[in-house]
Amino acid sequence: MFLDVLYGVLPLFFVMLIGYGASHAPKFPASVEPALNVFVFYVALPALLYKVVARADISEGVPLAFLWISIVSALLFALLSWLAFRYLLRANRARALAGMLTTSFGNVSYLGIPIILGVMGTEAGFAAGMGQLVHNIIFMVGFPILAQILLPNGKGGQHPASAARIARTIRNALACSPVTWAMVIGGTVAILGVPVPRPVDDTVDLISAAAAPGALFVIGMSLKRTIDRSRARKHAPVAPDGSAAGGSWARTSIAAMVLGKLVAMPLLTVAMLLVFAPDLDRIWFNAAVLMAAMPVSATAYIMAQNDTGDGEPTAVAIVITCVLSVIALPVLAQLVLK
Template sequence: MFLDVLYGVLPLFFVMLIGYAASYAPTFPPSVEPALNVFVFYVALPALLYKVVAQADASGGVPSEFFIAVIGATLLFSLLCWIVFRYLMRQDRPRSLAGMLTTSFGNVSYLGIPVILGVMGPQAGLAAGMGQLIHNVIFMVGFPILAQIMLPAAGGKGHKPSAARMLRTIRNALIYSPVTWSMLIGGAVLIFSLPVPKPLNDTVDLLAGAAAPGALFVIGMSLRRTIDRSFRRSPTPSSSGEGVVKQAPRGSAAALSVMVLGKLVALPLLTVVCLNLLAPQLPAIWFNAAVLMAAMPTSATAYIMAQNDTGDGEPTAMAIVITCMLSVIALPVLSALVLR
């Protein structure tokens, strides 16, 4: 199993490395990454999700135990992270919330779906789609709302909680998301056996084929920017008027270690425990998809959310880089130990 998964994920990380190397080439200026990201998120990835859902084998249905176990494990782990950062490590509220997000929210869309399809094949597409949807709903909807409630003035932005702001968060993350609509349309085609003209299917196939390499290439390009953030320190004025390097907060190394080990080890293992307790008869495809989704390295989106909602994204940027690099080995090791 170790070699099977290693050989399955290595090509994906090689594409990421190519994207990282391309970010240094003059033919790939910084403006290329946002354009590619828009194409992947609004066109290629929705095409892939529509395809895997519309063509899935739904004879066994979507196990409710899958949702219960994944949601339960993710929420429980997030709560434990908050307790660790806030009360054991004595971090302030913004850093504790950012730490919780960083340790819990993985790159389930751009990396999780390609990894699961690469390791288990297209028959795991429905499980991969449902898994990424659960994680994205929890964090893309739940975290901004939680930040509005707990940090009314984070980063000086004035996060006053209100029903209107919360509804806008839900609308932007769900109703306006092409990922949501692509899965809904694919589900309708699957459930009602709707006929789809061959030219349209062939077009979707072409676009879906660009999703995995496009997403991985974008991750690679963004990695350079994330690394730059990780090692950059904001200057603070000294008494002489000259800028000095801002020192990392006390305990930041320990906090970073918790983020990395929590994301790559603790969350997937807790997910295994919850699956065995709450869904012992879950088919292997759904079990493996849930564990692999939990084991994804920290999402690049987590940096943006931590910076915008808590005013503190530097530790998240470092965790993204480290978890991404270590996941090349962590994923195969985890797979050999716990996957069915």
């Protein structure tokens, strides 16, 4: 299992390395990354999710155990992370929120889906799609709302929470998400048996083929920006509270983020699966574990910076977890995957 997952994961990380290398070339200026990101998120990734859901056997639906364990394990680990940062590491509310997000929110879309498909094949596409949807809803909806409540006048420039702002957050994360609509349309096609003209299917195949390499290439390009930010922060003056990247608090928090994301969160998910759903089908079991084990999401930096004003430790954790996951994922697979 270790070698199977390693061989499945390595090509994906090689594409990321190619993207990182390309980000240093004059032919790939900084403006390329946002354009590629828009294409992947709004075109290629929805096409891939539509394809795997529309062609999946969803006659048995989604196992209830997969849903509730994925939800509860993510929420429970987020709560434990908040308590650890707030009371063990004695972080203020903003830092504790950023630490909670970083430790809990993995790159389930751009990396999780390609890895699950690469390791278990296209038959795991429906499980991968549902797994990323669960994690994205929890953190892309829950975190901004929590930040509005806990940090009404925080560093990120928030305003007090209101019903309108909360409703707008939910709308933007769900109703306005092309990923959500892709899965809804794909599910409708699969359930109702809607005939899809071959030219349409072929077009979807062409576009969806760009999703995995495009997403991984974008991740690689974004690493350069993340590393550059971290280097600049490292040479910045250290504030009295140690907020600069070189401060002792930042080093401790980054270590907690890395160990929490790559080790503690997947192990908590495994423990809950073994206790409450030991007979869960291997595809759904493995999908739940792998989604929990993804390295820190690149989106986590944007959210942490915008909502708490302190995203630099998150940026460093993104780079470290991406690098370490090349080994962490195969080891996890060898130890716990079915």
